[in-house]
Amino acid sequence: MHRPVLEFWYEFASTYSYLAAMRIEAAAEEAGVALLWRPFLLGPIFAAQGWTTSPFNLFPGKGRYMWRDMEREAARLGLPFYRPDPFPQNGLLAARIALLGGDHGWGPAFTRAVYTAEFGQGRDISDPVVLSELLTELGVDATSALEKAETDANKTRLRRIGEEAQSRGIFGAPTFFAEDSEMFWGNDRLERALEWVVSDRARRTDFVV
Amino acid sequence: MHRPVLEFWYEFASTYSYLAAMRIEAAAEEAGVALLWRPFLLGPIFAAQGWTTSPFNLFPGKGRYMWRDMEREAARLGLPFYRPDPFPQNGLLAARIALLGGDHGWGPAFTRAVYTAEFGQGRDISDPVVLSELLTELGVDATSALEKAETDANKTRLRRIGEEAQSRGIFGAPTFFAEDSEMFWGNDRLERALEWVVSDRARRTDFVV
Incomplete structure (x- = not known):
């Protein structure tokens, strides 16, 4: 029998997506869950409700707290943390490349490399030169990939993936979907999402037996 | 030596404050932390950024998710959950009474009673009759308290407490403050806040020794 699947929707500009991306593979492995990595853009979803930048910029009190919380949470996970400047970074090209990588097996590794460059080293992830370097380090033909x-x-x-995100009710990142479409939002809900996928699959298997 | 103290800021209309209020006493007891219960109103803080209702009403996608998440999280904690109508409830009178109760030892019990009436039974917590009943059940002279x-x-x-909330950077509820002013936001951060208070106190005690 196949392992149950969790969809992991992430946006490269999103701070909490960084935390989730860096730890999801180990967590899913431990839970016996397979992952579907789904890069997407939050921009159009924010724009549809009249936002032209990150809510962390629009609401400064929440933004200040988020930066402090990210410092604490990254430290907890043993991850480096650098506050990108400017924030949010433009992750359009990176998302296009990650999408491609999903077809060729290097999507997850490229995703982690982008997040590490952005939030671990403060590099500009909208820069094709930076992204080319990351691809080359992964052994991918950068010119062809770009x-x-x-x-x-x-x-x-x-x-189209952006339209799918909107129609499925995504309003932030990271967002996780179980096989039965149950939705979980935020790095803090990763464990709940994995539990759900596993117990939902067990429930359905019971019926089959 | 006195136990380290965690400030618990809560708003009666807030769904996640309900979850925190119902579990914080046991969690704090286990951590060896004393609590300062601080009822306040989010309305003026929201109004200052141009919001006239809950962000869960202003941003329907986030709102829909929150109701589902509350169902799941309440079930996890073994708590009943009823979606208040209207939402948000007007918690002004309840907050004034809770403030008073803080001086007389029945603040925490009254707080839990209000949250249970609101989110466990769907009662109208702006109604003085409802609040009087809750007070009477706690053995408090309701007429005098009102x-x-x-x-x-x-x-x-x-x-004044609302002004303090604003000046200390509170933007949502529940919010927790450690003795060194470290801020934690959301029911999901209660454990982190308790750990912080305990380890911060240990750090400072080390210096004294």
Whole structure:
């Protein structure tokens, strides 16, 4: 029997997506859950409710708290943490490349590399040179990957994923979906999401037996 | 030596404050931490950023998710959960009474009674009759308590607390403050807040030794 699947929706500009991305593989492995890595853009979802930047910029009190909380939570997980400048970073090209990487097996590794560059080292993840370096370090042909990432077909695909995110009720990142469409939002809900996937699958298997 | 203290700031309309209020005493006891129960109103803080209702009403996608998450989290804690109608409830009078109760030892029990009436039974917590019943059940003279709660002095005191909340950077509820002013937001951060208080106290005691 196949392992139950959890969808992991993440946005490269999102601080808490960084924490989730760096720990999700080990957590899923331990729970016996397979992952579907789903890069997407929050920008259009925020824009639809009239926001032109991150809510952490729009609401400074919440923003100040988030930066402090990220410091604490990153330290807890043993992760480096650098506050990107500017924030939010433009993750469009990185998301297009990550989408492509999903087809070729290097999506998760590329995703972690981007987050580490952004939040662990303070590098500019909108810069094709930076992204090319990350790809090269992963043994991926950077020139070819960038070319394919920028094709109309790949751009359209990312746009469709954005529409899917919106229609499924995503309002922030990271967001997790169980097989029965149960939704969990935030790095703090990763464990709950994994538990749900496992117990939901067990429930359905009971019926089959 | 006195036990380290955690400040627990809560708003009666707040769903996640309900979860925190119902479990904080046991959690603090286990951690060896004393609690300062601090009822306050979020309304003026929201109003200052142009919001006239709960963000869960202003941002319907987030609101829909919150109700589902509350169902799950309440079930996890073995708590009943009823979605108040209207939401948010007006917790002004309840907060004034809770403030008074803090001086007389029945603040925490009254707080739990209000949250249970609101989120466990769907009762209207702006209704003085409901609040009187809760007070009577706690053995408190309801007529006298309501009278004292509505004095100018008590009203002013609650207003000052709102100003304190704003000046200390509170933007939501529940919020916890450690003795060194470290801030933690949300029911999900209660454990972190308790750990912080305990380890901060241990750190400072080391220096004294």
